[in-house]
Amino acid sequence: MMSLRAARRALSPGVRRFSDTSGGEIVEDVSERTGCAQLTTQASLYVHWPYCLRRCSYCNFNKYISRDNNDHMMTECLQKETETLLQLSQVSCVTSVFFGGGTPSLAHPSTVAAVLETVSGQASLSEKAEVTLEVNPTPVGMSKLEDFCRAGVNRFSIGVQSLQDDDLKILGRDHSSRQALQTIEEARRLCPGRVSVDVMFGRPKQSVESWENELSKLLRVCDDHMSLYQLTLERGTQLFKQVQGGEVTVPAEDVTAEMYQCARRTLHQHGFLQYEVSNFAKHKAVSHHNMSYWKGRQYIGVGPGAHGRFVLPGEGGVAREARTQTLEPDVWMREVQQRGHGTRRRIQLNHLELLEEVLVMGMRMTEGINHKHWELFSPQLSLREVFGRSTDVQELLQSGRLILDDRGLRCSWDGLALLDSMLPALLVELERQISQRLQRDHHTDGQTKKTSNPR
């Protein structure tokens, strides 16, 4: 019952292979070039696979250790919800797909194929669109990579986390460093230039020196993309309890700051350009899917607990909505079966809230927010009009941590590490300027021509 289009996708994986040089150009900044209209006709798609084999000691994510095998039903529901939400969003083009989790590499490759097929049935999904799968580097995961490629995946993100086996144990991972290296190799063979590795720093007992060694080891085996995450202790996790109870110690703030800076320098020296707080790429091999989050574009979230941001013209909506799907997989599946989707929470974002998200997300990129990008969302108030007058912002500019120039607004190298200390000041100023603007508009209501706000 495959559609022709999907059948062709599934049968000709070769088309979806990219050489180093062609990668990244395809989906680049479509909306910025083509303007406002694209904001609501395009979206990226996130698909959440909620199951894991075991619980990692640091993870507080929405995941479930499933006892019975209901993969089949899960697949059907993911398809159904994809269909429903794509219809409601009325997007004509899906720019990228990301299979995250949980552990999506536990899913059967046919699940991925089925979802992609559903997408193609509802909207155009370019042959060249980025389709990423998160992979747990276990032997089982590795063995399925080829099938995933056949199903339509063209980018792998591998959760290496560490190359120290002791640390992997503390973190509760179910793979070894050897298996990780093998999985990277296999993934690179299948999707050369489109493999990313995730690594974690600030791990228990880690030193700056051991971190540096680990990085150089990784640089020898990795492909063109790397994500470095500082381990964050989340409430309710086993690791959090261990640290609270004094069983485990994590490096002090000063040490993790040093680890971060040293990684940025090292990766830079090896040709990896930092394009976001935690993301680095060689040969422009950035994650297009993730870029679309930071650029404030629409995305549709499918699966238990997935988040989305999109307009619903199908329901007569004009403003962007923040949508959250039901967390618990069984409940979510029941809802999808009953009404086609498992959306638990819908919040309409007003103009200010949309701009706040655009700001907070945009500033995470090293390129920041350029004037055109901002204008797309805020045609009435330019970046300079919003931030140019504030004394708080002036201080940040003078300290050299923030830059506002002809390109736009962005963090300096030093500033990026302190972004969260700067954002409150920027948000306060944004709110002030928008509310002043609203008051002005209110006073002159009827005299000025009303312009609709972008969504």
Added chain:
Amino acid sequence: MHLKHIDTCYCYLLQSEITFKLNGSGCTINTKYNLNMQVTRDAVDLSKFPADRIRNFCIIAHIDHGKSTLADRLLEMTGAIAKTEKNKQVLDKLQVERERGITVKAQTASLFYNHEGQQYLLNLIDTPGHVDFSYEVSRSISACQGVLLIVDANQGIQAQTVANFYLAFEAQLAIIPVINKIDLKNADPERVESQIEKVFDIPREECIRISAKLGTNVENVLQAVVDRIPPPEASIDDPFKALVFDSNFDHYRGVVANIAVFGGRVKKGDRIVSAYLGKTYEVNELGLLRPDEHSTGKLFAGQVGYIVAGMKDVKEAQIGDTLYLQEQPVEALPGFKPAKAMVFAGMYPMDQSEYQGLRSAIEKLTLNDSSVTVQRDSSLALGAGWRLGFLGLLHMEVFNQRLEQEYNASVIVTAPTVPYKAVLSSAKLIKEHGSKEITIVNPAQFPDRTVVSEYLEPMVLGTILAPDSYTGKIMSLCLNRRAVQKNMLYIDDQRVMMKYLFPLNEVVVDFYDLLKSLSSGYASFDYENAGYQAADLIKMDILLNGRPVEELITIVHRDRAYSSGKAMCERLKDSIPRQMFEIAVQAAIGSKVIARETIKAYKKNVLAKCYGGDITRKMKLLKKQAEGKKKMRLIGSVEVPKDAFINVLKRKQK
């Protein structure tokens, strides 16, 4: 027996009413009878109680020695309240009184007692035990001729027992020592009797041993009240003259004044004058407190009761004022010295939007506690508020608790300060202030050393009673607090009474807690004011990156500057969040820095992962921080949350 007697009394009154009605109109006997049953059931003919059948007394005791329990028993035995298991602290009406087991606000209860065939009216005026409320105590005492001095048979004489004894002694009242809790296992009434003999010079034979809890020997107390306390010297033939010794505020009736009638009589409808204001009022209602209001229509010489006379403002019923009849002016009674606030603290609403609510709560509460002084104040960090003056620490705590409990107000209370004084040397300043000596309530107004010939600090004479095994520790604590020993006395073979002269500032914050803990709870402490003494006071600034923080200016003794400066810096360090730059937190005297703490700069502060599913949570957090940022107080470029000031300024939680 007493219950029976009161029943008889009612019958008597009832009969006279019936007789009257019969004479009036026979046709309505039945209905009138029923009606009069209601009206006269509780009526009392006070004219039957001339001064020689009246005794006015109060009970004074250290906390927990059983004053309120004895009061409960006396009320039960004289039929004022029904005898039930539930009678606990009947006179303590406030929630704070019941929770803390203390009396804050004096209450009055009139009791009827039959002794040797005679009917007596005993007016029990309940008093607060703690010396913080000694103003209330002295007010109560002024309406009495005698006191019951209660001492716990187990604990013996405590600091407040001593303080209260002297108040009664100086007022020349008859003192009946009562040794309570003789039912306790460790009770040693003989030891307590010899302490009383030694410390108060009262023969041990005069002590009455009782158990208020079980009612043992309480009858003897009532007999002693009649036998040993003299009746009030008041004649019904004199012109009406009454002392206002307390007042309450009632929303519907206005001021309800408690009065002691020193002469003559007063009845409903009389026109009376306040000697203090010269204003005339008509008596709307008056009667006894048993302990609830009991309208009697009249009050006679020697009696104690309440009066409602259309006073709409509590200031019209000045405590210590004299009331007299419009047509018969009298010479005013000596009255009272106004209470002097000895401990000051800032009070601010948690949120400025609650200012109005808090203001009205403070106003209402001060209506019933005129000893609290109120002054408007404002702080850059905490906004508009008040600087309130209290008689002591307990007084302050109780006030705060009443605000929260009775008015549901949430307040920030700053650390208490004491009123320092400065003797000015600059002629210009003396002219400006109108006097050579000024009181400094707000540290920000501390005059510079160059214009001052000397600074003065308030002193108190502290009494400490403790088992002698703690003497060493207590002496070194006192020495640490700049105290000078004045006196030391063994009140028996184990217990020592020590008298120290303390700077008040050294005892206002945590002295009592420390004393309690180092003596395993056995030491008791009380103090009385002891004037002012010259002191080496200095103004201490707290600086954030070199900029002074006005609301944290503190006046300290030079010897204590380092330790208190260091403590403040530490508390500030813990409550100011890290920022993008390093922050120096310093305590300084003039230009000299005496303590420093450093808040390190953030080196990294950015969320590691922020993808599609993270943004909702991240935005929530950032919006909260942005909202918080708007409420920050900016000292230079250092953002200080309001909490930080509260943490430094507020009293430490025990």
